[in-house]
Amino acid sequence: MTVLGCVFYDHNIWLVAVAALVCLAGSSATIRLFNRAANTTGLQRAGWHFLTAVAAGSAIWCTHFIAMLAYDPGAPVGFDPVMTIVSLLIAMLGVQLGFILAASGLTRLAPALGGAVVGAAIVAMHYTGMMAYRVQGLVSWDMDYLVASIVLSVVFSALALHLAMRRVSWADKYLATGVLVLAIVSLHFTGMTAFQVSPMLIDGSFSNPSALQALAIAVAGVALVILGAGAASYLIDGSMRAESYEQLRHMAMSDSLTGLPNRASFNDHLDHEIDLAAETGGKVALIGIDLDRFKEINDLHGHGTGDEVLQVLARRMNKLLGEGEFAARLGGDEFAAIYRMQGPAELPNFLSRLETALFKPIRLDDFEVIPGASMGVAIYPDNATDKEALVNNADLAMYRAKADITRAVCFYERSMDEMVRARRNLAGELREALESNQLDVHYQVQTSLTTGEIRGYEALLRWEHPQRGFIPPTEFIPLAEENGLILQMGEWVLRTACARAASWEPPYKVAVNLSPVQFAHTDLPKLVMEVLRETGLAPDRLELELTESTIFADKERSLHMLRQIKELGVNIALDDFGTGYSSLDTLRAFPFDKIKLDRSFMSEVESSPQAKAIIRAVLALGKSLEIPVLAEGIETHGQLALLTTEGCDEAQGYLFGRPAPLQQIVTSGQLTLTGHNVAAQAVVIVRAETVEMNLIARSA
Known part of the structure; x- marks a missing residue:
């Protein structure tokens, strides 16, 4: 065997x-x-x-x-x-x-x-x-x-x-x-x-080796086919996964509206360029871009048109990009570009191409828009040694360009940091002023041009700084809006003005300005009702002034709030009329009690036929709609004579009286404080101060 x-x-x-x-x-x-x-x-x-x-x-x-x-x-x-x-x-x-x-x-x-x-x-x-x-x-x-x-x-x-x-x-x-x-x-x-x-060869026969080999080959072939099918499934799935991953990555790193890289992609690319510049000793320019008239385009033509403008600008910027150049949409009407600097002479060419793309007119249907933009440039490592500082400095330069109407591009300068620090210091001092009662309300008289009688007073917030002296509202009001103080200040002014007006004799009206932030962040009708109830001021003696831009921030909601306030018996005045671009539509949508003609027309009325024509048109519009018109900024007798001739109802300006503290107005004899109301006013002022202290405590 x-x-x-x-x-x-x-x-x-x-x-x-x-x-x-x-x-x-x-x-x-x-x-x-x-x-x-x-x-x-x-x-x-x-x-x-x-x-x-x-x-x-x-x-x-x-x-x-x-x-x-x-x-x-x-x-x-x-x-x-x-x-x-x-x-x-x-x-x-x-x-x-x-x-x-x-x-x-x-x-x-x-x-x-x-x-x-x-x-x-x-x-x-x-x-x-x-x-x-x-x-x-x-x-x-x-x-x-x-x-x-x-x-x-x-x-x-x-x-x-x-x-x-x-x-x-x-x-x-x-x-x-x-x-x-x-x-x-x-x-x-x-x-x-x-x-x-x-x-044990029983029958003396042997199996056929060739047949067995052929069978083996067939079996191997079938096995390889089966394995190939499994491998193909694996590869197809892997390819689909890779494709899906790439699609998801593209979605995560791209702006869905314009197709440009988004903020996350921008941050990654900027990190890469800074690292590359640090290794090679090169430079990177960061350009912050903010469109100039995008809000106007949205308000005039709708958000659909605004989206189309953004898409056109994105395609233009994407088309002009070359090697070492990058553009992204960071959100809203904010863009950014990154330029890998090969030499100092090349950056102006890139900025010029960007400026051409952003300022070239865009034809949409039967109208044309020119978006325009403000650009701020900061360079690594000349202006900053890390990404955060570079982005911040580009933003500072962009805001400088936005404030300077004579140029679209502004380069970062060290003095910009000093301006920012100064504004931050002033913001801190404004918070202290609110806590230490440095703020006061002054009043400017509003006079009838027909009878010469006083119709009321506009309450104006003033700030007398202990060291800096008088700080104009045009400086500290925007600062209060930026730093979240405007709500406290607005409520304080409303309470103070109403409390003091409740004691006036004769019972003139008091006009109080409203900030757009108050519309966006507070239940304004409820606040007005509470102030009237607490101060005892008759609703028809309160006049709230607001600008068209305040309404346009959220027109439907704003008009609904105004109707609620008007139902209380409070008067509503449209301030700075004539400077907006939807004034007629605004007047049609809401029955205002008064139109305040912007002071900018008064400064030119004696020398500009166009300004005089606009004033006549506004006065005629007011008469046809039966809405009284008050002209602001009256400083000369010539201006007064023109307004009187044209039939203006009321006027306000330095010619009639500058804004003054309440005590000075009382001393001049224009009004008195009744004994009964003085006592009532004292109670209301205590309440207002209590509310102010509560607000300050909450903010702290």
Whole structure:
């Protein structure tokens, strides 16, 4: 009896090579598909586990089958078809259970336990396949090799899935592939060493080697097709993931309206350019861009037109960009550009191209707009040594350009920091002034031009600084709006003016200006009602003044609030009339009690026919709408004579009286404080001061 082992592979070594190729390709696809399954959930995980099981089971079974066909026992062989198919099913179902367990995360040992199940499935497939192997001879087994084959398969498979799930380094998946190949190969060849055959030629016939080889090639081909399908699924999914990731990344880093890079992309690019400049000793120019007339475009033509303007400007800027040039939309009408400076002479050319793109007219339907822009330039490292300072300095330069109507581009200068610090200091002092009662309300008389009688007084906030002296409202009111103090100041002025007016004799009206911030951040009708109730002032003696820009911030909401206030009996005056661009529409939408003609027309009325024509038109409009017109800024008798001739109802200005403290007006005899109302006023002032203290406490 001749004992035959694996030496018989020498006759079909090329089939062994095919088996090894199938095993390697299958193991590689299996590990990748398993990783994909482990990183998904739900139905996707189930689908990837199925593909993993098909690929792994096919690779293991085909490796075994091809290697068995390469094995020459020296006797006729055959295969039981039922057991052969059963071995394939065992391979697929067994490894699927193992992979599901390995990816379950039930315990830290789940990958190793799942790998052990895969190893056991490989063992079960191999020895079931050996049961399907029919050879004319006496078969015996070496139990030591048989047990060793089982141990090797289970141990190496457990290690393979442990490495696959660990993913500590990029090499883990390659190690996992190699160990899985080792698990399959060690099982087969060790098991075949345990398999011993003593040929018994019963009928004297031998199997057809050529037919068996052809069958092996067919099996290998089918295996590779199956593995190719699994690999293709993996690659297609990976490509789709990469494409989806790129789409999401583009969405996250791009402005949805204009397609330009957004603020996040801008920050990344600026960081990169600064790092590059630091390494190479180069320079980077940051240009802050703010459109000049974008709000006007929105208000006149609607937000849809505004969006279209932004898109046109974005396309223009994107088209002009070259190497080392970058533009982004930061939000609203705010843009930014980054320029990698090659030489000092090149930056002006880039700024000129930007200016051309931003100032070139845009034709939309039947009208044309010129957006224009203000640009501030700061250079790294000349003006700043880090990104935050660079951005801040570019903003400072941009605000300087916005304030200077003679130039569109402004470069950062160190003095700008001093101006910012001065404004910050003044803002702190304004907060202290509110807390220490440095603020006061002065009153300017409003006079009837028909009778010469006093109609009322406008309450005007004044600030007498202990060291700086008088600070004009045009300086500290915008500062209060920027720093969140305007709400406290506005409420304090309203309460103080109403409380003092409640004691006036005769009972003149008092006019109080409203800030746009009060419309946006407070329940104004409720506040007015509370102030009237607490001060005892009759509603018809209070006149609230507001500008058109206040209404346009949120026209529908503003007009609704004004109607509520008017229902209280309070008068509403439209201030600075004639300087806006929707005045007629505003008058049509809301029945104002008074129109205040802007003082800018008065300064030119004696020398400008156009200003005189505008005044006549406004006065005629007021008469046709039955709305009284008050002219502001009357300083000369010539101005007064013209207004009287044209039929203006009321006037206000230095010619009639400068703003003065209440006590000075009382001393002049223009009004008196009644005894009853003086007492009432004292109570109201105490209440107003209490409210003021509460506001200050809340702000602190």
